[in-house]
Structures are given as structure tokens and as C-alpha cells.
Amino acid sequence: MVLSRFWLAIFVSSIAFIIIGLFTNKYYSIDYVLNGKQGEPILIAEKYLKDIPQAVQDSILKSKENTFTVKTAKTTTDTLYVYNKQSVKIYSGVQQADGLLPMAKSSLLDLIIPLIAYLAFFCGIMELLIISGASEKLAKKLSPMFAKVFPTIPKNHESISYMTLNFAANFLGLDSAATPFGLKAMQSLQELNDDKDRASDAQIMFMCLHAAGLTLIPTSIIGYRAAENAANPADVMLPCIITSFVGTIAAFLLVGMKQRINFKSVSLLAVLMGLIGAIIGLLFYVNTLDLIGKNYFTANLSGVLLLAIIGFTLIFSFVNEKKFTEHKTTMFDTFVVGANNGLKTGVMIFPYVMGMLVAISLLRNSGLFEIISQGISFIFSHLGVAKEITDSLPVAILRPFSSGGSRGFMIDAMRTFGPDSFAGRLSCIFQCSAETTFYVIAVYFGSVSIKNTRYTLGMMLLVDLICVITGVLVASWFF
Structure with missing residues (x-):
């Protein structure tokens, strides 16, 4: 009975936390929670190319893969920009577990x-x-x-x-x-x-x-x-x-x-x-x-x-x-x-x-x-x-x-x-x-x-x- 209640509490609290985070703009997309793989980058935003800093725009356009990674300190996460069909998807952090x-x-x-x-x-x-x-x-x-x-x-x-x-x-x-x-x-x-x-x-x-x-x-x-x-x-x-x-x-x-x-x-x-x-x-x-x-x-x-x-x-x-x-x-x-x-x-x-x-x-x-x-x-x-x-x-x-x-x-x-x-x-x-x-x-x-x-x-x-x-x-x- 205790294990059943604990299992239910994990599900309910996690789902509530995800929904609250989505509506308070903490998450841009919750698809990774359902379908993502461990270690994959997490999508945090999507913008038009013109709306991102000019330096990042130039770096993306120069790249053959239309991507650019902003390297940060060892204790923080890198930011990845991926340009595709007029929009740029921005990823930061990695997924802790499979969806x-x-x-x-x-x-x-x-x-x-x-x-x-x-x-x-x-x-x-x-x-x-x-x-x-x-x-x-x-x-x-x-x-x-x-x-x-x-x-x-x-x-x-x-x-x-x-x-x-x-x-x-x-x-x-x-x-x-x-x-x-x-x-x-x-x-x-x-x-x-x-x-x-x-x-x-x-x-x-x-x-x-x-x-x-x-x-x-x-x-x-x-x-x-x-x-x-x-x-x-x-x-x-x-x-x-x-x-x-x-x-x-x-x-x-x-x-x-x-x-x-x-x-x-x-x-x-x-x-x-x-x-x-x-x-x-x-x-x-x-x-x-x-x-x-x-x-x-x-x-x-x-x-x-x-x-x-x-x-x-x-x-x-x-x-x-x-x-x-x-x-x-x-x-x-x-x-x-x-x-x-x-x-x-x-x-x-x-x-x-x-x-x-x-x-x-x-x-x-x-x-x-x-x-x-x-x-x-x-x-x-x-x-x-x-x-x-x-x-x-x-x-x-x-x-x-x-x-x-x-x-x-x-x-x-x-x-x-x-x-x-x-x-x-x-x-x-x-x-x-x-x-x-x-x-x-x-x-x-x-x-x-x-x-x-x-x-x-x-x-x-x-x-x-x-x-x-x-x-x-x-x-x-x-x-």
C-alpha cells in the first residue's frame, strides 16, 4: 500500500510540476519529457533568425551545418543554436533520463x-x-x-x-x-x-x-x-x-x-x-x-x-x-x-x-x-x-x-x-x-x-x- 501511494505521488506531483512549468513559461516544450532521450539537448526556445544577436546570426550562416554552439564555463551548460527554415531552435542543458x-x-x-x-x-x-x-x-x-x-x-x-x-x-x-x-x-x-x-x-x-x-x-x-x-x-x-x-x-x-x-x-x-x-x-x-x-x-x-x-x-x-x-x-x-x-x-x-x-x-x-x-x-x-x-x-x-x-x-x-x-x-x-x-x-x-x-x-x-x-x-x- 505504501509503495502504491508513493508511486502515485511521484506521478501526480511530477505531472503537476510539468504543467505549472509550461504555463509559467519555465518550459518552452515538454515533448522531451515524453519522447526525449537521455543526454540529448533540451529545447528552451525558438526564434526567427532576425531576432537573435547579430554575432550569432553571422556564425550560424557561416556554418555548413547551420548550427552554432556558445561555449560556457565548465560548471554551466552550453547553448546550441540550430537554424532551419527561417527559425532558430535554441537548446540548453541535457536530459537527465529517457522520456x-x-x-x-x-x-x-x-x-x-x-x-x-x-x-x-x-x-x-x-x-x-x-x-x-x-x-x-x-x-x-x-x-x-x-x-x-x-x-x-x-x-x-x-x-x-x-x-x-x-x-x-x-x-x-x-x-x-x-x-x-x-x-x-x-x-x-x-x-x-x-x-x-x-x-x-x-x-x-x-x-x-x-x-x-x-x-x-x-x-x-x-x-x-x-x-x-x-x-x-x-x-x-x-x-x-x-x-x-x-x-x-x-x-x-x-x-x-x-x-x-x-x-x-x-x-x-x-x-x-x-x-x-x-x-x-x-x-x-x-x-x-x-x-x-x-x-x-x-x-x-x-x-x-x-x-x-x-x-x-x-x-x-x-x-x-x-x-x-x-x-x-x-x-x-x-x-x-x-x-x-x-x-x-x-x-x-x-x-x-x-x-x-x-x-x-x-x-x-x-x-x-x-x-x-x-x-x-x-x-x-x-x-x-x-x-x-x-x-x-x-x-x-x-x-x-x-x-x-x-x-x-x-x-x-x-x-x-x-x-x-x-x-x-x-x-x-x-x-x-x-x-x-x-x-x-x-x-x-x-x-x-x-x-x-x-x-x-x-x-x-x-x-x-x-x-x-x-x-x-x-x-x-x-x-
């Missing part, structure tokens, strides 16, 4: 179709894990710990193995694998849910832990920093791990208190301390490596472990091939069945993803989000928050809405202030240590057709805020 209609199209072509491909492959692998008995063995091993975190899940339930694989994939920065495992976990948890329209406690806990985004190898962030010529692209790795780990612990404690989980369990504390120890030990090891060693380690660990999971699944299935015979099927046919289920899941979640993305597109292109972002930065700057932090806030504010949008702000921050500046590094930490909350809710709950998400959205946004505060503190400590 509503192109976004609806790209959500299918650029997002859902690739996602369906990932879902098909990894759901095929997961079907092999199920039939071969590997998922059952994994669930038995982890049941004692998961029984403390998810008390409503029966012992040795298959959802335990799916959640484990999802957490492991996120931990290693394997987004393409994490989503199929997570969707399979949600579907498995839905089987235990008595009220099919209402999120269960187990589903909420899983979603919030997933959203905290505990990451060991932030490969994409390191890649972006390397592309921007950072002196040490991997220097944000440790702050990213610490920030995401704090967010994960916060999610567990906050949701656990809401669900009255027993935190005094010895086994739960032992597992938690073991996880903390393992992360600290790995961090110490990585810290002993030189620049080339860190780059080599981060570039290969995730890929090797993913191949190991796939290889283990295939070998384990081959060794236990008799179980496939008992089910009157073969390994390959089992893989095809799983892939087909992944395809169906991808088709089911498309409307949920498209609906959320077009709403966010409208919010960004209306200019309302920019005003909100600038307002928040203004308030923080007058509260004494350093300018280096407020320069990074657009990434933190946009991250729950759009991964691509926040990534653009992150790259812009590195290019404007430098990849080794405090603002550039903090932007990378913000990008790495949180999840695209609204997209994740739309995808995961949409896959099981849950309408009442209860307190999930509020809790996930609170965890995002904790990650932002932690990111600032950790960045201040390291840099």
Missing part, C-alpha cells in the same frame, strides 16, 4: 530482455541444484543459523539454499547471478506465506538484508575509477565493504527488533562473530597487496568463484545422475525446465519494473527531483556540513530510485572534482553501499504478486540512510 515512452521501451529491450536471459540460465542451474539434492544438503547445513534469523521457515526448507546463493552472489558483486537466486528465494518463501497478497516476515527480512548490499568485491566501482584515471582505483574497496557491512547489521537488528527475533542466541552470535572475523581477515590480506596485486585479486576472485559454483553444480549433478533418472528426466532437460521457469518469471515482473521506471523518469525530467536534491544540499550546507559531502549527496539521494542515474552523478562527481577528491571517493562509496530500493521492491515483490509490502519500504529506506551516514563517517576516517 516516459522511450523509458517504457528501454525497460523491455535494455533491462528485462537481458534480465530474462540471466534468469533463464541461472534458474536452469538452480533446477539442477534442486533435482541433484545439492540445495537440500546446503539447506540442512545452514538450517540452525537460518532458524534464528528466519524463525518462520521450516527446517531444511529449500528457500535457505536460494537465499544463501543470493547473499553469496551479492557479496561477490555478481549482480547477474544474485537476482535469479533472489527471485527463486522469494518464490520459495511465498509458498510458506499464508496471505499471498501480504509480505511475510521472512520475505521482509530477506528483502532488507538483500537491500543492504553487503559487498566484498566492488568490481564495477573499481572499473569506473580506473576509467577516470584514479591514482589507486581500489582505494575505496575497504570503505565500501565497511559501509555495506554496517548497513547489513543495521538491517538485521532493525527488522529483527520489529519481528521480535532472539538476539541472545549463542549460535547466532557465533556465526555473526565468525563472519566479522572472516571479513576482517580478508581485509588485512588485501591490504598487504600492492596496487597490481589488488587489481588482479579483485578482477578475478568473483569470476573464479562463479565458475566454481557452476562447475560444482554440473559435477555434483553428474555424480548424482540417478536422481534425475528417478524423476524420469535428464540433466539437460532439467536445465531446460528451470530456464523456462526463469523466462516466465521475467515476463511476470516486466509490468512492475516498467511502471516504476517510467514514474522515476517523469520525476527526473520534470525537474522536481533536481529541486528536491538542491534543497536538501542547501539545508545540509547551512547546517555546517562540508561542501565535499553536499557535492556527493545527489548520488545518495538518487541511488534508491535509479542505479543508472546515480551512476551518472558518480561519474560526473569524479570528472568535476577529480576521482581522488573526497567528493569523488564518497560518491563511489554511496553508489556501492546501497541498493536501488524501488527497483528491487518492484522486481522481487512483483515476481510473487504481493500487493501489501507492509513496512518493507520504510525499513529499506532507513537502511539506505544508515549507509549514507556510515559512508560519510568512513570516508572522513579514510580520506
